[in-house]
Structures are given as C-alpha cells and as structure tokens.
Amino acid sequence: MAEPKPGGVAPEGDGARPNPRPNPTRRGRFSGLSRDTWLLALASLFADVSTEMLYPVLPVFLTQSLHASGAAVGLIEGIATGVQNIVPGFAGSLSDRLRRRKPLALIGYALAAIAKPLIGLSTVWTGVLGARFLDRLGAGTRSAPRDALLAASADDAHRGRAFGLEGAGDNAGAFLGPVLTVILLAAWGLDLRWIFYLAIVPGFLALAMIFFVSEKRPAAGRAKVTFETDARALPRRYRAYLIATAVAGLGNSSNAFLILRTRELGVSLQATILIYAAFNLVAALVSYPAGALSDRIGRRNILLLGLAVFAVSYLGFALITNLILIGLLFVLYGAYQGIFRAVGKAFASDMVPEARRAGGIGWYSATVGLSGLVASAVAGLLWDHVGHAAAFAYGASLAALGGLALAMLVPAKGGGD
Template identity: 40%
Template sequence: MEDNINYRSKRIWGMNAVVFVTGLVSLLTDLSSEMIVPVLPLFLTTVLHVQVTSIGLLEGIAESTASILKLFSGWFSDKLGKRKPLMVFGYGLSNLIKPLFALSTSFSQVLAIRFIDRFGKGMRGAPRDALIADSTSKEERGKAFGFHRAMDTLGAAIGPFVAFFVLSSFHENYRLIFWISSIPGIIAVLLLIFFLKEKKKTNIEEEIFGKQTRPKISFKGLDRRFILFTFIATLFAIGNSSDAFLILRAQDVGMNSALIPLAYFAFNIVYTLFSIPAGILSDRLGRRPIIVTGYLIFALIYLGFGLITKSLWVWGLFILYGLYYATTEGVQKAYIADLVPEGKRGTAIGTFNALTGIAALPASLLAGFLWETFGPASTFAVSSGFAALSAILMVLLRV
C-alpha cells in the first residue's frame, strides 16, 4: 500500500529536484566510469596479457561485491532514516579510486582497484534508489526511474565517446583515459554534497526493525510477487555475464579496438533515448510486460553475439542491447518500489541486489569457462537460454 506522503517538492525543469540532482550526479559518475569500462578488458588483454577466465573472475567479484553491499547499505539507510550520507561515501570512494587504474601494472592491482570502486557503488546504489522512490508517487515513479536511468546512461554514452577520441588521437593510450576520468567524477561528488537536499524523516526504526540489529537477506513481511520476482531475476542474472565479454567478442570478430568504445557509445545513446519512454509505458501498461519484453530482447541479442562472424553485426546488436537496458533497469526498480512499503524499500532493494549480485560471480566465471573450453558461441548460447527461461517464468507465474 502506498504510504500517505506529500510528494510535492521543488521542481527543476518539471522534474522533482531530488530526482534531477541525483540524475545529474549519476550522469557525471557514469561519464567517468564508462570511459573506463569499454577499454579495461582491452587494457587487460593487450597491455597486461590477462586471460579471459581471469577477466571473468575480476568482473564477477567486482559486481557481486557491489550488489551484496547494497544489502547492507539499503538496510542501514532505512535504519538511519537518511540516504544522502551513504551516497556521498559511495560516490566519493568510487570516483577517487578509479583514476588509479593509470598506475596499475598487474592483474592483482587492477582487481584491487576494481573491488574498491564496486565497493563504493554498493554503498550508494540502494540508498539512492530508495531516495528516488521515497521522493515520488506511484503514478510518476516509472517516469522518475526512467529519467534517472536516462541521465545515468547519457553520461555512460559520453564516456565511451571520449574514450574513442583519446584512443584515436593518442595511439591507444589507455592510461591517459584513466586519468581524464577523474574530472567528471570529482564534479559529481561536489554536486552531491552541496546540491542534494534530503528531507529530514521521523525515526521509524523500532516500528520497522523491532529487534533486528543487523542486515540480512530476508523476505519477511514482503509481498509474494516481490519474492517470486527476485528469484526469477536471480535466475536471469546467472546467465547475464559481464559486458566485458561483449567487448571481447567485438574484438574477437575483428572490430578495431578504437571503434569498440564508439559501439558502446551507440548502445548508451539508445539506452538514454528509450529509458524515459519505457518508464512511462510501464506506468500505463504495468511493469511486468515491459520487463518480460526486455528479457526476450536480451535472449535474442546474446544469441546473435554467439552467431556473428563479422564486426558489422556488432553495431546492430549493441543498439538492441540499449533497448534491453531501457526496458529493464529502471522499470525493475520501479516495480520493486511498487511492491514494498517505504520503510522497507532500502532493505528490499538491498535483498534484491544481493541475490542478483551473488549470481554475478558464477555468471562471469561460467562465461569465462565456456569461452575458453568450448568457444565464445557457447557462452552466449547459455546466457540466451537463461534469459528466455526467465521471461517464460514471469508469464507462467504471473509475477
């Protein structure tokens, strides 16, 4: 049931001020991050000569760390009744550590930096999503999460474009990209500190938590549909390996290294353009049909990545990949917020992210193993199968 809350607040360009500022911070942070993401696998394989299985291990550990920490940060933000302090810590940690990739000379150093970066992401993610949910009504929540994903992804689109420019102009100087990434990251943290205004809340700790004194994965008192959806999303996550494998596949079929960030740019532009429409559509038609559509799109994309033999196809598949993200990322968060009351949203989002995040480690390890043992096609075929099964379960179980 929707809590009796006054959602009227200051607006910036017609958007809730909290949502707008949070979106701007995410834009700058993702600009910084996505300068690194499409080139890091290339840096690892061509400069540090790391094996694909090791990249799977790195990405699995990194993403699992981020998601599991969202369990703690979501729970803790509920307990505090405040979201902003954890957001400042998380964004600050990630944006200060990422430039150190430029100094790394070994796989273990890259692993440590990536771990700390994802630690920061884990600390900020659930409180941020809970703050957006707290600040909006159910009728505009899909639009709000869609706006946030659009801003986040606009930054993620600009980042690879900058990386493409640097790689083209400075003879594939990966380390220079890592240094430049610090600029938008620092600006993001300053905006968060000085411009995000969080309303003070009444302490509702005893009402919500009772004697609970530590975070834990728990479905107690939560809607049956939330429980089923979480387990289906976790099944989907087992087949959803790191995007690093898409980048390596692009290189595997002959795409020039400097062009890969540009393909990633195209993916993020599509993601940006369709995030708000997908969120609005979910407000009108319901979240479930949009999420099922996203899962089916993913299944087709990964099947395609397994079958392609020429780099030209990579462009079309990355564009479709943007549609998958637009129809799932923000819509899933809005769906969770619909199913869970305000006082438990941080914990629920944390539980959801913890379970799907735990799956990220076996997902990337499995992808790396299949790649090395049976070839790239097997990696993408298995992922496609998991996505199709998840979509079918969403329909059959009426989640």
C-alpha cells in the same frame, strides 16, 4: 491535519504522507519529476562518465604499464565485481535501519571518486587491486540509498519516469566516458595515468549533485526498522520477483562476450568500439520512455518485452554471422539494457514498504549482480569447451525461462503494477 508546505513535504508526525514530493515537479513531457530526480540522474551521469573513462584503458594500463599478468587482471576485476554486487543489499538494509539515505550515498560517491586517481598513482598491480576495491565498495554503498532517494523523488504514479531518467543518465555516461577518453588520448596525447587523475573531476561533480538533494526525515513515531536480511520479512510478491530476476540473470553474461563475438566475426576494433558506444546510446535513449510507459501499462509488461528483446538478441548472436546484422543485434540489445535498468528497479521499489525500500532495492541489485557472475562463469565454460554459439543459446534460453517465471510467479496489478 496540517497542510503540506509549498515544497510538497508534509509536516512530520503520524499524519505525514508516506511518499511526499520533496520539491515542485516539472510539467509536460517530464511531468511528475522533481528537482531531486534531475539531480540524481545527473549524479548517475557524471559517476558513469568517471567510471567508463577507465573502461578502455585499465587492462592496457595493468598489462603494459605495470606488467601485470592476465591472471592478475582477472583477479582484480573478479574481486571488484564481487564487492559491487554483494555490498548493495547490506548498505540498503543499513540505510533502512538508520532511516537515512543521503549520508550513505554521499560516502559511496566520495569513495568512488577518490579511488580513481589512486589507480593512476599505483606502481604495482596490487595497488590497483586496492584502489579498485575501494572504487567498487563506494559504488555498491551508494547504489541502494540513491535508489531509495530516487523512489521518493516522485510520486507513485511517476516512479517509472524517475527511474527511467536516472537510467538514461547512467547509460549516457557509459556512452560519453569512453568517447571522452579516446578524445583525451588522441587529441592531447596524454599518458594513461592522466585518464585516472582526470576521472576524479566527473566523480566529484556526481558527489556535488547528491549534496543538493533534499531528504525528508522519517515521520516521528514510525517504528524503527531492524537490520534484517531474512527474506521472510519481505513481501511474497517481491520474493517471487527476485526468483524470476535470478532465473533471467543466470543467462545474462558479461557484455565482454558480445564484444568478443563481434571481433571474432571480423569487425575491426575501431568499429567494435563504435558499436559498443551505440549500444550504450540506445540504452540511454530507451530508458526514460520505457520508465514512463511502465507507469501507464505496468512494469511487468515492459519487463516481459525487454526479456523478449534479450532472448532475440542472444539467439541472433548464436545463429547469425553477417557482420551488419551482428552490429544491429548488439545495438538492439541496448534496448533491453535501457528497459531493464529503469523498469526493473522501479518494479522492485513498488513491492516493498517505504521503510524497507533501500534494503529491497539493494537485495534486488545483489540478485542481478550475483546471478550475472554465475552467468558469466557458465558462458565462459561454454565458450571454451562447447562453442561460442552455445554461450549465447544458453543465455537466450534463460531469458525465455525468466520471462515465463515473471509471467507465472509475479501477478500484474495494473498501472505501475
């Protein structure tokens, strides 16, 4: 058998290693992570800066600049969220069929970047609807192929670290985006439309990072994957994991309810924004250590810990009215966010063969997103018709049930599971 080249890629053919490292890895605290891992993490950071720059100003732009109704705002975000949640499964399966990851990821990043200034150019709310559709179509298209590239950027023993670093980049972007917007508006007094125009800059920086990622072509002679969404074609353990993920996800409603609860208890708007920023910062700080620890003691164990944090945080929001404690609970919930994004995807990628990895991660992401939509709808009904505390008690209960389902349905295999 021929020796691998210095970059770590084995020669193509039936004897090629199934999960080669595309380039040399770093040593020390970030051992096992390749140049591609860092490029993909930077892509997520820049992409989230671009997206989160819009988060605090889009509703204001719609209602004040374009005089859109609340129903129009809800329609736009509902369609955008639905598209982003449904597309990853199909994009991942298409990536598996084509046996290519990078081209679809590039298309997704490009669409999302171009869509941002189109929002600013809109003169009616229907224009924003079209641009947001394009934006979230791009986000959904890039997600699964990028995660498949990420899984291939490190060996099996360091996959949790790879997803942890990407999650840290993503959450750091979610922290920096709103802060950058506040600085631009406060220091320069820019018109709101300029926020959308300027958001293309980090969007294209994300695209540039993907250009430099190397992708190994599938080994010659490997069977071509059919474009198939039949759940029976995927491993039983993976299907059980999707069930447990869906159960927990049915209680994981939008963070908007956490923000509303915080404001309802008397926290000022400025303080609420700072708490939200701290939430994203904690998620960024937790992601990499959680991913690295999952490589050592198992993904399932870390996810169970994360679901416990989820349940405690939501139960606290249901029962506690102390302002300081509410702020601390919000920030604590960021630890769950960091754990869940990093370790959850790494666990899904562990369970599917390399040839089906993009589709496997894509359908996992779709499960998370669609169950979250249902959770938000149920939480909204409980919020309006039963009581605000009931929305969080419901979420805490589903988190506990999800943890129970994970422990009972998904056997641990040790190490990275």
